[in-house]
Amino acid sequence: MKNILLACSSGMSTSLLVTKMEEAAKSKGEEVNIWAVGQDKAFSELAKADVLLIGPQMRFMKKKFERAAKEEKVFVDVIDPVAYGRVDGESVLKKALAFFNE
């Protein structure tokens, strides 16, 4: 199971993306577990994740997340703003899955 955690200010706007990513994963036949939380919960959820994707509007927190993620060996990335605006689950999923090949 590939665990992908999404984080934004309160987990609202990223949760829009979760549904779209799940749909994309289903059509690809990928076994994934995707969930979204607010930034304050993200640190405690980190241990359960393999990849953490943060909303572009929270990109100023990237460094802080990276420090915490390093200990848990979690990859951190900022979601592309264009894909975020289009709620493009497929392209975000593709980028997230790329981490599992590294």
Place this chain on the structure above:
Amino acid sequence: MEKVMGILERILLPVADKLNNNRYLTALRDGFMVALPLIIFGSIFVVIANFPFLDQLLTEEAFTTYQNALNPASAATLSIMGLFVIVGIGYKLVEQYQLDAVYGGVVALAAFLILTPQVVEDVSGVIPTASIGAEGMFLGILTAFISAELYRFFVQKNWTIKMPDGVPGAVSRSFSALIPITLTLFVFLVIRIIFSYTPFDTVQNFIYSVIQQPLTALGSGLPATIIAVLLIQIFWFFGLHGQIIINSVFDPIWYALNDENLQAFQSGSELPNIVTKQFIDTFLVGMGGSGMTLSVIILIFVIGKSRQLKELGKLGAPAGIFNVNEPIIFGLPIIMNPLIIIPWLVAPVVITIITYFAMATGIVPKPAGIIVPWTTPPILGGFLATGNAWQGAVLQAFNLMVVCLIWWPFLKILDKNYYENEEPS
């Protein structure tokens, strides 16, 4: 233009980083998050207790009984929200040092209570609810910061009582907290005693009159509010979450103003403040999200010709009704879009001014101090925030139309650009 944007982005990103990653501001924001479910619980019951027309439908006696039955719900939560914020801040701050966080919460609470007056009109052994509500807000926040820091300091000094091996972990932990808590609270007791010899009598009076009153007076004014609103919009224009960045500075002020209104609302006296947490959350953010983008969605449905905007409208509408607008901000896009910057900055300022004067002149009631969750759809939000006043709903509907008018010419140009670049289907 690109160059200017690049420079601004380089300035704003570190500012956002500093504000959001500051230890104290993080603890403050997370502390308010702890209190939020309780605040909303209390708010729901203020709304229910003050349903419109109930006072006319019921007899005066029945109405009083009804209100008295429901009042403890808000009296135990919303009215004394300061207490929960203090526990939250103490907990979250000590947690950041990876120490036993629950002690951070209780030590902050005890320190605050030590500084709180324990006399009401010569009756001793009582705590005035005002001091643990709005008036105590700033003292509470400061006390939580200082007590949590002192606690951490004493723990890290390692002046703890060491238990022999074999003593259960929970037992030795309770002892290990003993010395740091004793020392921390002693400091606050000394502070209380010192202040009792000053003209202020209590620390609470001192902080309230020297810090809280001037700051909230400044923060409740129109100029400061417009500056805060503009900053939020500018951060968002660069794709940064303006609300979360600015709130961490303004929330103590906005919540304190809110609480003052709640007290007045519940006692039936005139509401003192126009700008409160609800002024921002309901009348500015609660209109489809920062920048009132529900109007933009409405406008897309009315005048949109391009496939790109029509698609965006469909995508953004369901979330937009609940004031989540990232699809619009990143999809229109609003970020870094020179055409959009004018309505993006102008509309919220215009709405701030309209709302302010509608309330200042008494056409629309001021926010009643009820915390309406920011995800409450507009119209309903305005109704609830003003203490179940239809005028609040009408004001929001009117403001949505004003935002539409401001955006109209700009969205028309954007739509035309998109439309001309699309292949005819």
